[in-house]
Amino acid sequence: xxxxxxxxxxxxxxxxxxxxxxxxxxxxxxxxxxxxxxxxxxxxxxxxxxxxxxxxxxxxxxxxxxxxxxxxxxxxxxxxxxxxxxxxxxxxxxxxxxxxxxxxxxxxxxxxxxxxxxxxxxxxxxxxxxxxxxxxxxxxxxxxxxxxxxxxxxxxxxxxxxxxxxxxxxxxxxxxxxxxxxxxxxxxxxxxxxxxxxxxxxxxxxxxxxxxxxxxxxxxxxxxxxxxxxxxxxxxxxxxxxxxxxxxxxxxxxxxxxxxxxxxxxxxxxxxxxxxxxxxxxxxxxxxxxxxxxxxxxxxxxxxxxxxxxxxxxxxxxxxxxxxxxx
Amino acid sequence: xxxxxxxxxxxxxxxxxxxxxxxxxxxxxxxxxxxxxxxxxxxxxxxxxxxxxxxxxxxxxxxxxxxxxxxxxxxxxxxxxxxxxxxxxxxxxxxxxxxxxxxxxxxxxxxxxxxxxxxxxxxxxxxxxxxxxxxxxxxxxxxxxxxxxxxxxxxxxxxxxxxxxxxxxxxxxxxxxxxxxxxxxxxxxxxxxxxxxxxxxxxxxxxxxxxxxxxxxxxxxxxxxxxxxxxxxxxxxxxxxxxxxxxxxxxxxxxxxxxxxxxxxxxxxxxxxxxxxxxxxxxxxxxxxxxxxxxxxxxxxxxxxxxxxxxxxxxxxxxxxxxxxxxxxxxxxxxx
Numbered sequence: 001x002x003x004x005x006x007x008x009x010x011x012x013x014x015x016x017x018x019x020x021x022x023x024x025x026x027x028x029x030x031x032x033x034x035x036x037x038x039x040x041x042x043x044x045x046x047x048x049x050x051x052x053x054x055x056x057x058x059x060x061x062x063x064x065x066x067x068x069x070x071x072x073x074x075x076x077x078x079x080x081x082x083x084x085x086x087x088x089x090x091x092x093x094x095x096x097x098x099x100x101x102x103x104x105x106x107x108x109x110x111x112x113x114x115x116x117x118x119x120x121x122x123x124x125x126x127x128x129x130x131x132x133x134x135x136x137x138x139x140x141x142x143x144x145x146x147x148x149x150x151x152x153x154x155x156x157x158x159x160x161x162x163x164x165x166x167x168x169x170x171x172x173x174x175x176x177x178x179x180x181x182x183x184x185x186x187x188x189x190x191x192x193x194x195x196x197x198x199x200x201x202x203x204x205x206x207x208x209x210x211x212x213x214x215x216x217x218x219x220x221x222x223x224x225x226x227x228x229x230x231x232x233x234x235x236x237x238x239x240x241x242x243x244x245x246x247x248x249x250x251x252x253x254x255x256x257x258x259x260x261x262x263x264x265x266x267x268x269x270x271x272x273x274x275x276x277x278x279x280x281x282x283x284x285x286x287x288x289x290x291x292x293x294x295x296x297x298x299x300x301x302x303x304x305x306x307x308x309x310x311x312x313x314x315x316x317x318x319x320x321x322x323x324x325x326x327x
Numbered sequence: 328x329x330x331x332x333x334x335x336x337x338x339x340x341x342x343x344x345x346x347x348x349x350x351x352x353x354x355x356x357x358x359x360x361x362x363x364x365x366x367x368x369x370x371x372x373x374x375x376x377x378x379x380x381x382x383x384x385x386x387x388x389x390x391x392x393x394x395x396x397x398x399x400x401x402x403x404x405x406x407x408x409x410x411x412x413x414x415x416x417x418x419x420x421x422x423x424x425x426x427x428x429x430x431x432x433x434x435x436x437x438x439x440x441x442x443x444x445x446x447x448x449x450x451x452x453x454x455x456x457x458x459x460x461x462x463x464x465x466x467x468x469x470x471x472x473x474x475x476x477x478x479x480x481x482x483x484x485x486x487x488x489x490x491x492x493x494x495x496x497x498x499x500x501x502x503x504x505x506x507x508x509x510x511x512x513x514x515x516x517x518x519x520x521x522x523x524x525x526x527x528x529x530x531x532x533x534x535x536x537x538x539x540x541x542x543x544x545x546x547x548x549x550x551x552x553x554x555x556x557x558x559x560x561x562x563x564x565x566x567x568x569x570x571x572x573x574x575x576x577x578x579x580x581x582x583x584x585x586x587x588x589x590x591x592x593x594x595x596x597x598x599x600x601x602x603x604x605x606x607x608x609x610x611x612x613x614x615x616x617x618x619x620x621x622x623x624x625x626x627x628x629x630x631x632x633x634x635x636x637x638x639x640x641x642x643x644x645x646x647x648x649x650x651x652x653x654x655x656x657x658x659x660x661x662x663x
Contacts, residue, residue: 011498018502030518139373143643145594147601148635151621155632158625268509272602284602287513295514303505 005315012307017071019303020296024070027292028063057083070296079300080293082286089297093279100278103201103267106194108259110202115209116252122210123217123248124240135214138207147269149200154273157196165196165274197270205259212255216248250321257313260305367651374651380644387415388461401523402458402610405465416457417442420611423449434627446616446630447623456637458611463641466523466530467592473531475585478538479577485539486546487569497543504536512599516606523608530595538584542577549576583653590645597638613638 054060058069073080079089122134144152157163166189220226221244229239268280275281279298286294318324368375390410399407412419424432424445431449435441443452485496508530515521515529549555550573558568600607600614607615613634620630 011501014498015501015505018498019505022502026514026518139643139647143590143646144639145598145642147598148617148639151617151624151631151635155624155628159628268507269598269602283507283510284513287510287517288603288606290517295510299506299510302507302510303502306505307501 001315001318005311008311008314012311015307016300016303020071020074020300021067023296023299024067027295028059028066074300079297082294083291084289084294089293092282092294093297093301096277096279096282098278099276100267100271100280103194103197103271103276103278104260106198107202107205107267108256110198111205111209111259112256113206114203115206116213116249118206119210119213120217120240120245123214123221126218134210138210141203141207142211146200146204147273149204150196150270150273153196153200165192193274193276197267197274197276201267201270208259209252209255213248213252216251217244220244220248250317253316253320254313257309257316260309367655371651371654373647374654377644377647377651380640381648384460384464384641384644387457388413388464390414390416390461399469399524401465401469401527401608402462405461405469410461413457413461416454418451418454420455420458421450422454424451425449434623436629443633444629446620447627452616452630452633455611455616456613456633459613459616459634459637460641462523462610462612463593463596466527466596467589467645470527470530470592471534471585471588473528474534474588475538475581477531478535478540478584479542479581481535482539482542483546483569483573483577486543487550487565487573500536500539503532506533508533508595509598509602512595513603513606516599516603521606521608523610526596526599526607530592533595534588534592537588538581541580541584545577545580546573549573579656583649583656586645586652587649589649590642593638593641593645613641 051060058066070080077090079093081087082089082092085092118134122131125131154164157165221240226239226244229243234243267276267278268284270276271278271280272284279301282294283298285291286298388405390413393409393411395404395409396407397404399405403409424441426432426435432441432445433447433449435445437444441451441453443456446452446455481496481500485493511533512526512529515525519525555568555572558572563571596612597614597617600612601618604615604618609615616634617631617638620627620634624631
């Protein structure tokens with residue numbers, strides 16, 4: 001097992017190096033939008049302004065040198081400085097990770113709170129109207145994209161509930177490390193902003209969890225040990241929850257892992273609509289402003305998260321189900 | 328006792344069978360096909376409805392072909408020749424209208440002239456939706472076609488030769504897969520001259536890792552088969568073995584990957600146009616309409632409702648049709 005983990009870690013490092021190199025190359029080999037933007041904004045000769053910007057950002061040095069600086073910086077945990085704000089990207093990411101994490105965890109909570117009971121219910125009441133109704137709802141939830149749902153939800157709330165979420169009023173719920181920022185003034189205001197995006201993203205994920213869990217439950221409910229449990233005269237609750245659900249939940253771990261993997265920058269659209277100052281919005285703005293170090297840092301961060309969450313899921317899986325062995 | 332279990336037939340029977348007139352295959356096949364369609368309708372009414380919706384999308388996007396040829400380009404030349412105004416669009420995408428007093432006919436409700444009303448610039452919402460259908464549909468088709476073909480090729484080569492090549496190719500695919508799709512699309516339009524062609528290629532790159540994984544798993548099991556070994560022993564080249572003996576196994580899964588991914592591609596294009604409306608190509612698009620309509624959605628929600636409804640319907644139709652096709656072609660690919 002340890003050998004397997006070490007081998008996977010090695011492969012992961014290779015993948016991350018590839019990601020870093022690919023982004024670096026793509027950004028450097030395409031005509032630079034950042035220089036154009038700078039030249040347009042500057043007074044006087046646009047050519048000179050472009051050259052000045054190029055020198056000040058270090059883009060005039062030979063490509064291998066830039067690459068070496070970048071990669072050796074990564075090894076030290078340095079993601080470079082933002083072209084725009086000149087602040088370290090690492091620091092900017094640290095400031096913005098809170099809202100994203102909060103939104104992601106809220107979504108996960110909504111997803112599990114809806115997906116698991118609904119999945120169990122649909123499996124137990126298979127082929128009844130309850131099953132059809134719940135499955136129809138998941139088809140709808142999976143089909144309507146989050147941003148369309150968000151727009152419709154805003155419209156609905158404003159028209160029929162007379163309420164619009166205070167979109168610009170985002171406040172951090174939890175102070176960030178090193179915890180010297182002032183404590184959240186008003187958790188209620190925070191939740192008002194977060195409620196809709198958390199619900200929308202969470203229900204979408206909940207639909208995936210529900211479908212997955214339902215088919216797993218159906219398979220497990222047909223197993224012989226479940227029939228034995230029924231034959232022993234156990235209560236339905238005990239059979240379903242203790243014998244069937246515990247085994248059916250295993251593959252759901254995979255789904256939850258996948259969701260966690262997209263948690264860091266997966267909410268780009270929702271963060272942009274509800275103006276939540278998280279990593280998704282940060283990445284989008286980085287791309288819009290041709291801020292190479294920000295784009296590089298964010299892609300690498302997302303890749304890191306995905307790769308290691310995948311590894312974690314595989315290891316967790318083997319730990320939860322002793323029958324699974326990795327060679 | 329069913330006939331096919333009898334091992335020995337009498338000589339008379341064998342002769343009678345040989346002299347029997349050829350069966351009327353076309354009619355029988357046609358009947359079988361009709362029965363399949365009926366069964367589909369009965370067993371998967373939702374899937375059948377979704378397929379009808381996809382066909383309706385295709386009908387919406389067709390227009391009179393023009394004899395002007397060239398490399399496929401979106402949205403004017405989706406299939407290599409130019410297509411005129413969609414038959415079902417009543418006006419051009421940028422035509423604007425004035426009311427009787429000569430002012431711009433903004434925010435009109437549905438009427439006989441404007442089935443879904445007009446938007447903030449006095450343009451016909453229905454016509455823009457129909458023009459947008461062509462963009463969404465052919466964008467998805469092209470992106471998925473490129474992605475599945477490319478991915479299948481990579482998967483074939485990777486799993487056929489294995490070894491270091493496989494190890495490296497797979498890591499490259501892992502790397503590609505860990506890019507956030509929306510950011511890749513945004514990068515593509517910010518780095519080079521934005522066009523739907525560039526976007527389709529960018530999305531194809533995003534799709535490739537998934538497609539190659541499916542092809543790879545098929546090839547991994549097929550390459551052990553005796554007939555592959557036999558072909559090699561007979562002196563067939565690697566290329567011949569791959570194309571004639573291995574590739575046919577990967578076609579059905581590739582078709583499934585293609586159809587199941589279409590919904591996500593429509594979604595990706597709409598999401599990009601919505602998030603970054605200033606940089607994407609400006610031709611009529613559902614995502615753009617949603618983004619523009621957002622500015623006035625509380626007073627005049629009809630534009631947002633129409634565009635959002637179109638996106639949701641299209642994504643849902645593609646998802647359900649893809650699921651139905653997958654169950655028919657290759658149920659093993661079912662995830663849940």
